[in-house]
Amino acid sequence: MRGLIVVCSGVVQGYLTPLLPVVGAHVGIGGVGQNNLYLLSQIAFTVLTPLLSRWGDMWGHRRLLLVAVTMVATGSLLIAARPTPATLAVGMVLQSAVVGFFPLLAGILRSRSPEHGRIGMSVLVGALLLSIGAGGFVAGTLSDEHALAGLWTAVPFAALAVAAAIALPTSTAPRAGRFNLPAALLLTCGLGVLMWGLTEGGSWGWTSASSLLTAVAAAVLLTAWVLVEQRSPHPLVNLRMLRDPRLAAVSAHTFSSPSARSGSSEPTRSTSVPSRTATDSGSASAPEPSP
Secondary structure: OHHHHHHHHHHHHHHOOOOHHHHHHHHOOOHHHHHHHHHHHHHHHHHHHHHHHHHHHHHOHHHHHHHHHHHHHHHHHHHHHOOOHHHHHHHHHHHHHHHHHHHHHHHHHHHHOHHHHHHHHHHHHHHHHHHHHHHHHHHHHHHHHOOOHHHHOHHHHHHHHHHHHHHOOOOOOOOOOOOOHHHHHHHHHHHHHHHHHHHHHHHHOOOOHHHHHHHHHHHHHHHHHHHHHHHOOOOOOOHHHHHOHHHHHHHHHHHHHHHHHHHOOHHHHHHHOOOOOHHHHHHHOOOOOOO
């Protein structure tokens, strides 16, 4: 059951990138509009990551996992059934709930099978990497036959993931704590402003007034968030855990990966390589094996 949810996560993360140039041309979204869709999606990714994790600790990992999977399924169906600029924007934001799959599954795995936690997570990571590449390839192949057919790639996987989430056992971890609303607002605004600056900095100019003001605003908001968290008996994020170098490295990679994908997104490449098909793009999006 957990494997189905992880496969859905990989397909959702991998299928839309090679399709967006083709879909954008079909619905009238240019390169700038496509980059704005990526920006909106990455901000949603950044904001939902700590929120879904914390809500899972408070209200139950399985319950929040079902909410996240339902959001992803709804977004995938919306994009496929009626692709317009508005539905693409809303659908991609809903699909951003995919960032909650792994931490919520990890919470269930730790509470139900702590002795198999490390092996279980390794298997899930492997399934995720394979499904990211497979999702992009399948979507690209379908879109070679019909421009919008590839948008349906994620729908059956999302439906299976909803069924799997319903069938999963409930986490036995104790639920405690309160939701720190001031910390959530500061973190949401700080990360949103930071991601906006990182995404648009290249077009603004990294030393321009817009980039510098955005960086200052993000620094102020995130500093305020740290101060609020340190004084709260119910922090949104346990900052002490980041003192562990391994956890800090994983957190940095998780935050940086969406920015890297956004910066190398298809809207930019497709303008310079017009002969590239959706299948070629989907194959190129597959993760490379580790040496």
